Amino acid sequence: MRMNYSRIAWGLGLELIDFRIGGFDLLPDVLGYFLIMLGLSRMTPGHRCFQLARGAAGVLLVGSVLQLLGIQAGFSLTSNETPNIDVLALTGIIIAAELVMVFGICGGIRASALGKGKWALAKSARDGWYIIFVLGTVISLLLPFQLNRTTSEGIGVAFILTAVFFIANLWVIFLVRRAGRELPGRRSGGGPDGNLGGTIDITG
Amino acid sequence: MKAKVVYLVVFALVLVSWAGNYAYHRASQLPEAGFLRHNIETSYIPSVAFDLLYIANKNDKRKLVSARVDELPALRFFLIQTHQEMRHQTLYLLRGHYEESLIESREALAPITIHKIMAQFSDGTESEEDIGEIIVYRDDAWPIHAEKSPIQMSSTSGSSDHKGSVTVRITRPLTLTGVSSRWLEKLGDSFHYETVPKSNRGLPSEGTEAPPVTVKRGQSLTLNYQFRIPRESKQAMEVYNLLLRENFKEPDGQDVSYTVFAHYLPYPTESQMRAYVREKRRQAK
Numbered sequence: 001m002r003m004n005y006s007r008i009a010w011g012l013g014l015e016l017i018d019f020r021i022g023g024f025d026l027l028p029d030v031l032g033y034f035l036i037m038l039g040l041s042r043m044t045p046g047h048r049c050f051q052l053a054r055g056a057a058g059v060l061l062v063g064s065v066l067q068l069l070g071i072q073a074g075f076s077l078t079s080n081e082t083p084n085i086d087v088l089a090l091t092g093i094i095i096a097a098e099l100v101m102v103f104g105i106c107g108g109i110r111a112s113a114l115g116k117g118k119w120a121l122a123k124s125a126r127d128g129w130y131i132i133f134v135l136g137t138v139i140s141l142l143l144p145f146q147l148n149r150t151t152s153e154g155i156g157v158a159f160i161l162t163a164v165f166f167i168a169n170l171w172v173i174f175l176v177r178r179a180g181r182e183l184p185g186r187r188s189g190g191g192p193d194g195n196l197g198g199t200i201d202i203t204g
Numbered sequence: 205m206k207a208k209v210v211y212l213v214v215f216a217l218v219l220v221s222w223a224g225n226y227a228y229h230r231a232s233q234l235p236e237a238g239f240l241r242h243n244i245e246t247s248y249i250p251s252v253a254f255d256l257l258y259i260a261n262k263n264d265k266r267k268l269v270s271a272r273v274d275e276l277p278a279l280r281f282f283l284i285q286t287h288q289e290m291r292h293q294t295l296y297l298l299r300g301h302y303e304e305s306l307i308e309s310r311e312a313l314a315p316i317t318i319h320k321i322m323a324q325f326s327d328g329t330e331s332e333e334d335i336g337e338i339i340v341y342r343d344d345a346w347p348i349h350a351e352k353s354p355i356q357m358s359s360t361s362g363s364s365d366h367k368g369s370v371t372v373r374i375t376r377p378l379t380l381t382g383v384s385s386r387w388l389e390k391l392g393d394s395f396h397y398e399t400v401p402k403s404n405r406g407l408p409s410e411g412t413e414a415p416p417v418t419v420k421r422g423q424s425l426t427l428n429y430q431f432r433i434p435r436e437s438k439q440a441m442e443v444y445n446l447l448l449r450e451n452f453k454e455p456d457g458q459d460v461s462y463t464v465f466a467h468y469l470p471y472p473t474e475s476q477m478r479a480y481v482r483e484k485r486r487q488a489k
Contacts, residue, residue, distance in 0.1 A: 145225055
């Protein structure tokens with residue numbers, strides 16, 4: 001179980017951070033979403049939230065494959081272009097799918113934490129979702145205004161939102177890592193403190 | 205239940221934001237790309253010819269690449285440049301020049317007027333486009349075999365607020381009889397000019413004077429001009445290229461002239477552009 005959480009955390013990290021050399025992404029999102037899907041598919045069955053997150057990650061995986069094939073989704077904040085409706089709509093869909101995925105992950109962790117009596121973890125999962133939801137809502141509301149503005153006009157707000165969104169996503173990554181430590185797995189044998197999982201985390 | 209209501213409200217708000225912005229975006233599109241209205245005077249002799257401004261929606265796939273005017277075989281355009289990026293439209297600049305090797309020998313001819321040019325696009329198509337009015341003067345024989353002019357350019361200046369000034373030095377006594385251009389009447393109060401004679405030392409000794417102005421040998425004469433087209437006027441979105449002719453008379457009655465180039469290229473604000481798009485959409489209905 002801990003390994004699955006670790007896969008999700010690594011997947012989120014790969015998806016969040018882009019290192020590009022000459023336009024080539026050294027940490028492709030495809031790999032990130034694949035790891036997230038892999039981690040989610042082996043989670044304790046029965047959690048609707050994890051299933052929802054897995055579906056969203058699947059959509060994002062398809063989206064990232066399409067981007068690898070050259071379809072533009074997302075736009076540069078430093079260019080002076082006005083993105084067209086196709087690019088903006090795709091960006092909007094990706095943001096919505098990201099929100100659903102994070103909702104699923106946070107919801108699943110919260111449900112698992114409540115089931116195991118880990119109240120602090122459950123609260124942290126709920127807070128993480130609230131922050132991401134508020135930010136996602138603000139971004140989704142403001143994004144279509146980009147149809148009628150050049151990128152440079154909203155650059156200040158865009159940079160602040162992007163930076164805050166980045167930090168909020170880091171929060172979620174740490175939440176997933178914490179869940180991996182605190183929530184015992186199915187086959188764990190159920191040590192009293194819940195940390196003695198039966199699966200060895202080799203990616204630690 | 206409460207959470208569902210919150211999600212529904214948020215979803216509705218996001219939907220409204222997208223729908224509203226999309227509707228506004230659609231309403232801000234030009235029905236079709238095209239040239240601004242041009243009011244151009246040009247002399248068909250080797251030199252810089254004139255600038256053309258073309259306006260297109262940013263999302264247009266079909267891009268203008270060049271243009272030609274069949275009546276002016278020596279006219280060539282430099283590579284197209286971006287003149288101004290707006291929120292929904294881009295203004296492109298085509299800078300024309302006359303190739304000396306392509307201008308045929310001629311005696312003085314009557315001017316010609318051009319209303320349409322052939323535009324060439326990135327998809328390989330061509331189409332005839334309205335351009336406004338280009339008056340091409342051919343009253344100079346080519347090659348030019350004029351006597352040495354008694355008027356010599358001394359200094360010139362221009363600024364981004366559509367004004368400029370040209371000073372000439374007079375080498376023989378002359379009388380300035382007036383300043384003329386095809387577009388002075390149309391521009392009316394939107395174009396101001398003045399002639400200022402200067403002493404031999406270059407100081408404005410006599411102040412502004414209306415023609416006729418007698419200019420002594422060795423004296424300088426400055427022509428100051430300024431376009432004062434109100435921003436809200438339709439003319440503010442037109443291109444002007446004036447050949448301001450300073451007309452002189454020599455003591456023996458012979459006419460000589462000196463030409464000053466005065467350009468006006470619009471740099472519209474977003475609000476001017478919105479008004480322009482609204483007008484074009486109204487005309488297209």
